Amino acid sequence: MAAGQGRGSAVLVAGLLLLCLLLPAADAAAKTYIVGDDAGWSKNLETTWLAGKTFYAGDVLVFKYDKEHHDVSVVGGKGYQRCQLPKHSDHSWVLRTGNDAVTLRRGNNYFICGQPGHCQNNMKLHVNAL
Structure with missing residues (x-):
């Protein structure tokens, strides 16, 4: 036995x-993407940088930017549309290191620059991860 x-x-x-x-x-x-490639986190990325890319849950977006002038705010759909960070939310947060990595979740992922006027000038990104 x-x-x-x-x-x-x-x-x-x-x-x-x-x-x-x-x-x-x-x-x-899982893949890692530098948002905006050499240009970094900037405006009009949805019409330029997103073209031809397919993202999956677990992929990582790295946002590189001058932390003295920008940030990355992770928001929901309403915050994205309104260019606003909700006052109280467990699903929204602000990153300010200048070199931030965010792992995509399945579905819609929304990012805006929370500095005054930046999101309104199209410094925002909507990524749908499969």
Whole structure:
């Protein structure tokens, strides 16, 4: 009986090892994008930078910008349309490091620059992740 238990344990261990090897492969499929490429986080990205790109949940957007003049505000659809950061929301936040990474969630992801007038001048981005 001890021999049978040993084989069962070996199969279990082999299965767990295979699972561990496959899990990092799923993470490796996620891509990292520099928003705006060399131009960085700027205006009119939806008409230029988004063209031809397909995003998936788990992909990472890196926003690079001058933190003295810009920020990245993660907002909902209404905040995006109105160019406003909600006063109280668990789903909105402001990033101010100048080099911010955001992991996309499935569905709509909305970003605006919260500095006065910037979003109104089209410094905003809507990404739909599959």
